Amino acid sequence: MTTTAPAVSAASPAPPVAPVRALVRGLSVLNAFDEEHQAMRAAEVAARAGLNRAATARVLRTLHQLGYVRIRGDKFLLTHKVLELGHGYISGVPLAVSARRRAEELTAAFSEPCTAGVLSGAEVICIAGTRAPGLIRSGLSVGARIPAHASSMGKVMLADLSDEELRRVVGDRLSRLTGNTIGRLDTLLEEIHTVRSRGYATNDSELQPGHRTMSVPVRGPDGRVVAAIGVNMLRSGPEALEAATAEYLPPLQAAARRIEEDRARLSHD
Numbered sequence: 001m002t003t004t005a006p007a008v009s010a011a012s013p014a015p016p017v018a019p020v021r022a023l024v025r026g027l028s029v030l031n032a033f034d035e036e037h038q039a040m041r042a043a044e045v046a047a048r049a050g051l052n053r054a055a056t057a058r059v060l061r062t063l064h065q066l067g068y069v070r071i072r073g074d075k076f077l078l079t080h081k082v083l084e085l086g087h088g089y090i091s092g093v094p095l096a097v098s099a100r101r102r103a104e105e106l107t108a109a110f111s112e113p114c115t116a117g118v119l120s121g122a123e124v125i126c127i128a129g130t131r132a133p134g135l136i137r138s139g140l141s142v143g144a145r146i147p148a149h150a151s152s153m154g155k156v157m158l159a160d161l162s163d164e165e166l167r168r169v170v171g172d173r174l175s176r177l178t179g180n181t182i183g184r185l186d187t188l189l190e191e192i193h194t195v196r197s198r199g200y201a202t203n204d205s206e207l208q209p210g211h212r213t214m215s216v217p218v219r220g221p222d223g224r225v226v227a228a229i230g231v232n233m234l235r236s237g238p239e240a241l242e243a244a245t246a247e248y249l250p251p252l253q254a255a256a257r258r259i260e261e262d263r264a265r266l267s268h269d
Helices: 023-033 040-049 053-066 081-090 094-109 153-159 163-170 184-200 238-268
Strands: 069-072 075-080 114-120 122-128 146-147 201-204 210-220 225-232
Touching: 023 040, 023 053, 040 053, 040 238, 053 069, 053 075, 075 210, 094 114, 094 122, 094 225, 094 238, 114 153, 122 153, 122 225, 153 184, 153 201, 153 225, 184 225, 201 238, 210 238, 225 238
Parallel strands: none
Antiparallel strands: 069 075, 114 122, 114 225, 122 146, 201 210, 210 225
């Protein structure tokens, strides 16, 4: 008797498979590069990727042959071809498409940079960022990573976690980026409780001096937070910050609702 294997649909949970080691290594090497580590020797890449030098050298040679890295002296740098890896997400995923559109609308209204991001572990990954018209000032670039505990986007997404989940995600040691950065877990939890109660988060020079932002959550159909969208409030002084918060909060919340509606509509198109 012939038995037919059950069909597996895209919605069916995939059975666990052993990781493809070469792919894991390649992604580890690509993720080793960031804004502060743009050009590295092979040994530096190996240390940041958590690989031995021989494996790292093979991966770098392969990436070089494929055009994803270039060589300058004894250092390796990413090429623009790496952007192709994220193009499908930025141009085709409803959340990213709508976030970019709404961020642009907010910037047109505020003349301030706006940013949207998603939570990845203890970091926020930017999925949309705008530049204020006619000014050098800009928000985060797409793909940039920032510590969640030091950003308003991160705080509104951390607020969707339980206290126990938050402890597991951020750990006990919080990096201090400025004198205003929250460096203690118990202090962060107090801040997160405030964010939960008021529905938005602010950041006053916690990521970098003079960098003030406000963000609101974007929720999925089940009510859980899937992203955040925020505005850079480039105003000084507590009174100016309070005034900016009152001015920007309603449009930000409206933009978040539009993203939620866009995401639901585009997901069914």
